[in-house]
Amino acid sequence: MSLAGQIDGISAAADAAPPASWHAEQTKLSRITGAPMELFLDAGDERSLTTQLYDQIRRAITDGRLPAGARLQPSRAVAQALGIARSTVTDAYARLTAEGYAEGRRGGGSVVLGHDAPQPELPEAPTALAPTARAATVRRYGVGLESHPRYDLTAGRVDPRLFPLADWRRCTNRALTSLARDFGHYSDPAGSIELRRTLTHWVARSRGIATTADQIVVTHGAGHATDLLARVLLRPGDVAAVEEPGYPPITGLLRSQGIEVVGVPVDEHGMVVDALPDAARLVHVTPSHQYPLGAVLSRQRRLALLRWAGRRGAAVIEDDYDSEFRYLNRPLEPLHLLDRDGVVVYVGTFSKMLSPALRIGFAVVPPGLVPAITALRQAVDFGVPPVTSQTLRTFIEDGHLDRHLRRARKVYARRYRALRTAVSSLPDSGFTPLPGQAGLHMTLLAPDEPDDGELDVRSTRQGLQLSSLRRTYQHSPPRAGLVLGFGAIPTPDIPDAIKLLTSLYR
Ligand SMILES: Cc1ncc(COP(=O)(O)O)c(C=O)c1O
Known part of the structure; x- marks a missing residue:
């Protein structure tokens, strides 16, 4: 006893x-x-x-x-x-x-009492438990997650100074008050019905996608949505296709499920659909703004991808991670709108629109998948916290998101132009900027040297934080270059940051 x-x-x-x-x-x-x-x-x-x-x-x-x-x-x-x-x-x-x-x-x-007793010996680090070989292949992506360098050109960051804190706080207070009587029970694993209704209007307005609240699953972001979808759609040993170069965590999460991941090359028109492996049961693609090369998947390729997937009944995950920020052309129709076979799952996230710290996004899922996904959600994490969901819902309904996006778009458009100007005014730098026109990063091909490790050391020493292009290659020999995030760097700092950057290559 x-x-x-x-x-x-x-x-x-x-x-x-x-x-x-x-x-x-x-x-x-x-x-x-x-x-x-x-x-x-x-x-x-x-x-x-x-x-x-x-x-x-x-x-x-x-x-x-x-x-x-x-x-x-x-x-x-x-x-x-x-x-x-x-x-x-x-x-x-x-x-x-x-x-x-x-x-x-x-x-x-x-x-x-305070005491001088010697600290007891630390217990031996346990050796009985170890990750499987499969799990051990998954690596963290990104450096210095909590760092605040002098010049921050890290990919994936947004500007915390733009976050509408006062509005968010007010919406949170209202959410807390309205939810107090629900604090005794678990919430809907698909996400609150109120937020899902709001999101149906949001995707209709922002991307022209017609859906119902029943088909929306609220997630902890775009990556999480892909994880859930792969778990209900694929078996260990199945093949999934991802863009190469691409967003490494997607490859990681698929591999951790025992899925064989094949990298498909990307050119100036986006993913090369002709190179898709026949066996693929799922394709993860970023049509609006390819990560990291920045291409927009052409209309022809969109239609070819849908034909390819429709014939095989393969799933297509349309990861629309940063399409709210676009600086030159109008966006093309989302794959979801062009889909006649019900193979596309549209995935959206508030990580770039608002903040990656909120951990909230969503998927527009074919009705047949919803029960399996919600049951899985319930088994694993029971969904997104209701306070965050309700806060986001009020935030959107009260017009704060639209206001924030109008303001953020102007700021990021200035940074985009400043970065283009700074990069293109470098004589004989050896950098080739790729023609991205959206999002919060710009990719440069660079001379072969220095390698990543050396570059990290040199740049960190000078107060400059960068993301390497090489690290976005998971399946083939990498190209040297940089994925320059301009979400976090104040516009006036951009010219100096780029001068500093070129000095690292001398
Ligand atoms: C292609 C792509 N997908 C997904 C994500 C992550 O989104 P989330 O924070 O919503 O998981 C990113 C982040 O930069 C990304 O580049």
Whole structure:
């Protein structure tokens, strides 16, 4: 039999020694809140109950979970919580006091003392568990996720200064108030019906796509939507086609499911449809703005892709990750609009429109897939938090998204032009800018040297953060170049950043 109880003033349950930053945080927390820690007593343990208590509290003190100054919970409360005699607890406290781990306070109670006891040996890093070879092939993409360099040209970033914080905060407050009575239960795994209705109007307005709320699944972003779709559409060993170069996390998530991923080349008209592997059951494509080369999938290729997929019953995921920002031509019709066979799943995200930190996007899914996807959602994560969903819904309905996009488009259009000008005014730099006309990045082909590692070191030293083109190749020999993100860099900094960049290549 084992007994467990929560003791206030003791800061955490884990037995393993946590990292230093955790200690600092917990010291702060337990002084403020007296956060509880589980204590376990086992009647089958050969040690006495007093010794078991003493050992656990002493260990919490020596490994920092119980910091100096923390109050030990009154012995009566501990005895009651654990269902044991009070003398068992007072004996344990007396031993801690006698050995200098705690001291009694006038007026009652005991507090933890600062101590010089050596830190206990860290437990050996567990070796029994290891990722499968398949999981181990998946790599993180992107560098310096939380860094704030002097010049930030990292791909995939948006400008946090543009985020409409006050509006978002107001919408969040309203969401909290309206949802308070729903806090006792789980939400709809497809996403709240109110947000799904709003999204049907949004895709109709922004992309001309006619759908119903029943066909919308709210996700944690475009990548997550692709993950869900692959899980319900493919079996391990099936073949999926992705663009090469492309967005590496897509290849990673597919491979982690045991899917064989084939890279299909991309040229100035987008994915080369003639090169699709016959066996592919799913094609992931970025028609509005190919990542990373920037091409728009031509109308001819769109129709060819749909014919190809329609004949085979293969799924096409239309990843429309950044189409809200376009600077030159009008967008082409989405694949979803041209689809006559029901093979296309349109995937949208608010990561670029608003912020990647919100983790919210959606998929427009053929009706036959909805039950399987929602059941999977329920099994895995139960969907997007209702507060975020409701906030986004109010944010869109009240016109804040439209206002934000109007403002952001102007800012990003200025940056796009400034970057084009800065890059094209470099005489004999060796860079070839590719003709992208949308989104938040511009891709340059570059001379072969330096290689990525060297470039990272040199650029970081100079306060410049970059994304390499080479790293977007997963299936074939990479081309040297840069994917220059202009979402986060203030427009006046662009000329200096580009001058600095060219100096790295000398
Ligand atoms: C092609 C592509 N798909 C998906 C994503 C990620 O979108 P999300 O944050 O919605 O998962 C990105 C991010 O840059 C991308 O480039």
